[in-house]
Amino acid sequence: MKKSRLHSCELKRYRQIAPPLCAVCPRILKCRSFRVWHRLNHNEYLDFVIGICKKFPDKYTMEVSFMPEKQNFVQIVDLTTGLIERIVNLSEIEAMTPEEKLALSRNKNLFIVTHRLEPIVRVELRKSVIREAVQFQPAKEPEPEPIVEVTPEPVVAPKGKTKKK
Secondary structure, eight states: OOOOOOOOOTTSSOSSOOHHHHTTOTTTTTOHHHHHHHHHHHHHHHHHHHHHHHHOTTTEEEEEEEEEEEEEEEEEEETTTOOEEEEEEHHHHHTSOHHHHHHHHTTEEEEEEEEEEEEEEEEEEOOOOOOSOOOOOOOOOOOOOOOOOOOOOOOOOOOOOOOOO
16 A cells, blocks of 8 residues: 655645745755655646746746756657657666566667756745835824813612512
8 A cells, every 4th residue: 555645844834835835945956845746746836936927027036947856767768859758767667577668668769867857946036226225214103192081970770679578
């Protein structure tokens, strides 16, 4: 039985991994739980980042950086087109039967690769240059309102219940 994997922030600030939290995190490229989550939900993440940058183009910029992953991968390149068809983990290739391996390698070149780079888009606030000194005015104290004396009205005591005889 396969265990379900819980995705939670490694910084322990947040209980879950979500695009609004990870898009601005400084540790996004080193976070192991984000890597796993991003593999499954990369479309949702990209939609969020692009949506934010389109909504607020004057405030945010997109920054693309590459998240390296060090493992043994097999890069499958098609001989006719010269394009990379896909990148597969080496352990998956070793688990295949010889017939499947032969079918996979037909008309293709196989290369062993040690790193895989995955592009990650981050959101960053635009930096603006301050040209003038910023002066903060002290907050004005509100003038106290005059105190008006209130004379209490006399309180009439309620009559109690009378007993029936």
